[in-house]
Amino acid sequence: MSQDAEAWDGPVLVVSAHAGDFVWRAGGAMALAASQGTAVSVVCLSFGERGESARAWRDGKKLDEIKAMRREEATKASGVLGAQIEFLDAGDYPLRESDVLVDRIVQCFRRINPAVVITHPLADPYNPDHPSAARMALQARVLAQAAGYDAPGEPLGAPPVFLFEPHQPEQCDFKPQVLLDITEVFDTKRRAMECLPAQQHMWDYYTELARRRGVQLRRNAGPNLGLPHDTMAEAYMRLYPQVTRVLR
Numbered sequence: 001m002s003q004d005a006e007a008w009d010g011p012v013l014v015v016s017a018h019a020g021d022f023v024w025r026a027g028g029a030m031a032l033a034a035s036q037g038t039a040v041s042v043v044c045l046s047f048g049e050r051g052e053s054a055r056a057w058r059d060g061k062k063l064d065e066i067k068a069m070r071r072e073e074a075t076k077a078s079g080v081l082g083a084q085i086e087f088l089d090a091g092d093y094p095l096r097e098s099d100v101l102v103d104r105i106v107q108c109f110r111r112i113n114p115a116v117v118i119t120h121p122l123a124d125p126y127n128p129d130h131p132s133a134a135r136m137a138l139q140a141r142v143l144a145q146a147a148g149y150d151a152p153g154e155p156l157g158a159p160p161v162f163l164f165e166p167h168q169p170e171q172c173d174f175k176p177q178v179l180l181d182i183t184e185v186f187d188t189k190r191r192a193m194e195c196l197p198a199q200q201h202m203w204d205y206y207t208e209l210a211r212r213r214g215v216q217l218r219r220n221a222g223p224n225l226g227l228p229h230d231t232m233a234e235a236y237m238r239l240y241p242q243v244t245r246v247l248r
């Protein structure tokens with residue numbers, strides 16, 4: 001594929017507020033890492049049962065039914081992407097930040113020992129659950145690094161954090177600093193998206209977004225790489241500086 005044939009550094013951990021977020025926004029990264037034999041895990045803080053299941057509510061389903069349905073869909077989607085998923089069932093709309101929930105996320109960090117962390121951006125005026133998830137993920141990452149923090153496992157290193165693209169990026173202070181070429185796994189991402197019929201309106205939206213980000217990727221990569229016309233991409237922001245010996 002692209003300019004970068006290097007392998008992923010180690011386990012990838014995605015912290016997702018709701019059951020669908022990781023699929024739309026990081027499904028390509030997940031499928032790409034998994035296709036290279038890297039362990040990929042999703043920690044899903046809620047099912048999106050209240051805020052992102054409008055169709056099920058309109059169909060007259062009850063809360064427990066909706067949670068079970070969203071659990072099944074997200075499990076299927078993460079399976080398609082080649083990832084493990086666990087649900088902390090912390091509730092949504094609102095997803096409440098608490099020390100107890102952060103501690104549960106710390107335990108995930110210590111167990112999974114990720115080399116790469118992916119989560120929501122820190123601003124989203126449309127959906128406070130998303131920044132809440134991001135704040136808790138970031139706090140858990142820092143606590144998991146502390147030798148003195150009481151949780152099983154070894155202290156965490158300093159895995160880089162990538163913030164995935166929110167639904168309305170301009171409103172969330174999102175700038176595409178990293179464009180990830182997901183062309184070779186895009187069909188897998190599309191199949192994962194199709195596991196979520198409750199949010200069918202998102203399938204084409206995120207296909208078109210991947211196409212647009214793909215055009216931008218090619219523009220930034222320059223013509224010499226000969227990237228195909230149909231390059232598909234996902235955009236990310238970096239939270240911490242890139243550490244490198246070579247500027248590239």
Ligand SMILES: [Zn+2]
Nearest residue numbers: 017018021052
């Ligand atoms: Zn969400």
